[in-house]
Amino acid sequence: AQSVTQLDSQVPVFEEAPVELRCNYSSSVSVYLFWYVQYPNQGLQLLLKYLSGSTLVKGINGFEAEFNKSQTSFHLRKPSVHISDTAEYFCAVSENQAGTALIFGKGTTLSVSS
Amino acid sequence: NAGVTQTPKFQVLKTGQSMTLQCAQDMNHNSMYWYRQDPGMGLRLIYYSASEGTTDKGEVPNGYNVSRLNKREFSLRLESAAPSQTSVYFCASSESGGWDTQYFGPGTRLTVL
Numbered sequence: 001a002q003s004v005t006q007l008d009s010q011v012p013v014f015e016e017a018p019v020e021l022r023c024n025y026s027s028s029v030s031v032y033l034f035w036y037v038q039y040p041n042q043g044l045q046l047l048l049k050y051l052s053g054s055t056l057v058k059g060i061n062g063f064e065a066e067f068n069k070s071q072t073s074f075h076l077r078k079p080s081v082h083i084s085d086t087a088e089y090f091c092a093v094s095e096n097q098a099g100t101a102l103i104f105g106k107g108t109t110l111s112v113s114s
Numbered sequence: 115n116a117g118v119t120q121t122p123k124f125q126v127l128k129t130g131q132s133m134t135l136q137c138a139q140d141m142n143h144n145s146m147y148w149y150r151q152d153p154g155m156g157l158r159l160i161y162y163s164a165s166e167g168t169t170d171k172g173e174v175p176n177g178y179n180v181s182r183l184n185k186r187e188f189s190l191r192l193e194s195a196a197p198s199q200t201s202v203y204f205c206a207s208s209e210s211g212g213w214d215t216q217y218f219g220p221g222t223r224l225t226v227l
Contacts, residue, residue, distance in 0.1 A: 009154070032213045043118075043204055043218035044157075051213050090156060100164075100212045101147055101172060106156035 002027040002093050006105035013112055015083055021076040021108045023091030033074040034092040034102065035065055044090065050074060061085065086112045115140050118219035120205050126225045127195045135190040135222050137205030145211045146188035148172075148180060150201040151221075157204065163188055164211055195226045 007022040025031065032051050036044040048059025055067040065076045074091060088109050092102040121136045139146065144165045149157040149172075159172030161180040169180050177199060179191045188207075192199060203222045208214040 006156075034215075043220050044206075044216075045218070046215045049213075049215065094212050101159050101162045102157075102216060103159075104149075104157040106154060 002031065002095065002103045004091050004093050004103055004105035006089075006091050006108050008108050009106065010109045010111065013081055013110070015112055015114050016080050018079050019077065019081050019085075019110065021089050021091075021110065023074045023076065023105060025072050025074065025091070025093045027072075027093060027095065029095055031093045031095060033065075033067060034094070035059065035063070035074070035076050036090045036092060036104075038088045038090065038107075040087070047076070047089070081110070081112045083112050083114060085110060117141065118205055118207055118217050120203075120219035120222050122222060123220065124223050126227065127192075128227050129196060131195050132191065132193050133195065133224075134192075135203055135205075135224075136187070137189065137219060138187045139205075139207040139217070140186065141207060141217065142185070143207035143209055143217075144185070145208045145214070146182065147206045147208075147216065148178075148188070148190045149204045149206065150174065151204060152201050160190065160203075195224075197226045200224060200226045 005024045034049045035047040038044045050057045050067045058064045088107045091105040118139045147162040148160040163169045163182040166185045181189045205219045206216040208216045
């Protein structure tokens with residue numbers, strides 16, 4: 001069975017600082033990996049996803065993530081955060097077949113202050 | 115396009131009452147999903163429908179039923195609500211599944227007293 005662990009439940013940072021949100025997964029089969037963002041009182045929207053190919057994936061709003069198969073990790077990074085990046089971030093995994101659903105981590109709350 | 119719409123946005127029920135949460139998508143997606151979100155628990159899958167005419171249980175199906183009414187609509191029913199079902203419920207859809215992006219609705223905030 002698949003599982004996702006987000007290693008930090010809360011990450012406070014100052015504006016313009018770099019940030020890394022950590023995600024590890026476990027699965028016995030090939031997987032697809034996703035990061036979703038949830039702004040306050042909204043639904044989730046996709047930041048980026050890894051399907052295959054280059055292990056460095058670029059997403060919206062300046063975020064990027066790196067797939068590391070040997071360490072079963074998919075950490076999310078941004079070199080310089082803004083106040084508007086304050087949100088909850090979810091890492092998710094799905095298996096390499098049609099008709100399967102996402103398994104989400106418990107989320108990381110990113111709080112950016114000035 | 116409206117994307118994924120959910121009704122109602124808010125609902126308060128008494129223990130034992132029933133209700134149906136409605137979800138519709140206008141993206142011609144094959145797969146639809148119901149999740150619940152609780153503080154510190156992330157999103158947990160309740161039921162999903164990989165294609166019209168099929169439904170499957172997710173991680174937390176107990177106390178819920180679903181109906182894939184047609185390709186556009188996927189409803190979630192609570193037959194006898196319990197306080198443990200107080201949560202925010204999200205519907206999502208995707209082209210097929212697995213590798214496809216899921217698009218989420220705005221959520222329904224349900225309180226069971």
